[in-house]
Amino acid sequence: MEEKLTNSSPDGLTYREVNRDLTGTLSAPGPVYYGAVILTFLGVLVGAYSWWMQIYYGMGVTSLNNPVGWGIYITNFVFWVGIAHSGTLISAILFLVRAKWRTAIYRSAEAMTVFAVMTAGLFPLIHIGRVWRFYYVLPYANQRLLFPNFRSPLLWDVFAVLTYLTVSSMFLYLGMIPDLAVYRDHHKGWRQRLYKVLSLSWRGTNRQWKHYTAAYAFFAALATPLVISVHSIVSWDFAMSILPGWHSTIFAPYFVAGAIHSGLSTVLLILIPLRKLLRLHKFIKIDHFENLAKLIIVTGLIVGYAYVIELSFAWYSANQFEQGLFFYRLYGDYAPMMWIMILFNTVAPLAFLIKHVRRNIFALFFISALVNIGMWSERFVIIVTSLGHGFIPYTWGTYHVSWVELGVTVGAFSWFFFLFLIFTKMFPVVSITEMKEALPFPSKTMAG
């Protein structure tokens, strides 16, 4: 009989195996990975070229004009800020409520948050037109002591999104420090030097752990109200105006739920290929996907409820502008997008009520894709129909996307996936420390 060091987790994983498997994600990538990197990089170039066209020739190359001054740029902005939210839900809120299943997926979700905010942040810059005038929104002391108008929700957005980017980046980095030390100890050459710097001489001493766990908990506690405030503020970009379809008190919770709805779907869209690409089947299980699918049912129902309430508000309001706008949304020029949004966001996720569906990889991927399309459509419908169908019929108009705006959109999607792909081969996509924490401590048991 041989004595063997083990810990009897359900999967028989040991600390050493966790280290081995999760440091192994950095191994030389295959052609699929390189193909994806090249493809997304080309997409980024398309976006950069389109933006350059816009800067060179002016905003005239876009379709943004009266009455629709906010087109798919702001649609994309709201969409990407929304995507970011579920990352914080998984990393911070599920941490605070001690939902242990988050362990395997939270790092990827958190990285997704940072990259999604980085993508979202591009759009106000692009939308400004003269991007070099961005500093106008910052409260710096100029000659005439003229400051930005803090009563404007657009300025709240600047503060909210920049805070969100800063806090979520720090949260991501702080959580990675012990894992970066594992990387440092497992790699040689330039990688070792890189992780040595990034892990800030982490040694895992009792004092380091004490401060680390305290800081991490505070970050989770700070990120939770922050995430709710950020999308509430994004919703107030609309709700603070008096336009029909925008001026509504339910916008903040409606947007927060929608944000998490689309974000959870994006987590699934990313994790399913990631698990296959990096062979993470031992860590990211179908149970994780199932739990995400259950959350999608909940957010889908909240979003569906918001749609019904919105229509009911208009119906009972006895306000002809409000009624006219919602009638236009349902049956007007953009009706297909309105119906896509209703079907894809609220009806499609109901398929997850069937256990078989939420444990089927293809179904999960397909429905998540539908939800993402639906949520993008939702933002488009909210923005374009309200602007294009205001109070006076004389000012009504439609909006058709120009190729420059499409190019920038393709660029933004590619930029997001490009950053994420680079991240997967540079940093731990599953938290090594928290995976170990989920296992029992190593002990000697009689084996063999």
Next chain:
Amino acid sequence: MGTARVLGIYEEFESFLKALKELKEMRAGRLATYTPVPCHEVDEVLEQKTSPIRFFTLAGGVLGFVSGAALTVYCATSWPLIVGGKPIISVPPYLVIAFELTILFAAILSTFGYFILSPFPGPGLKGTYDQSFSEDRFGLFVESSDVEAARLQEVMKKHGATETRLS
């Protein structure tokens, strides 16, 4: 009489914890541990106080709120222009900015506090780190007088240390 630094390396958590407890009872000197994961059991034995990071977070929060309120009020009063019939100092919108800065400053100061408090690496632990600590080994570090060193190593070995090092 000089100072000795003794390091014991353990494969098993239980034996590591037993050794730690005994050394603590012996008042063996300055104790510290290396672990691959955070261990509350270690905190209990070493009677660690709650991390003071919370004061940094609180200070950051208060500073952020005050800064947000001050910034908005200062900017609005520097060029008092009535917009949309709203008062110059409009409390609800300024609270939004104050709230965001509360979170931002609290987070920044927490990170700052973490960098200040967390020793990189701990004083006295220098040079005793082993790469296996980031994998699956537990390290027990004692700083004591060199006459004690042999006895400390004995205690560590008694509880199943796979290796002890003296420096």
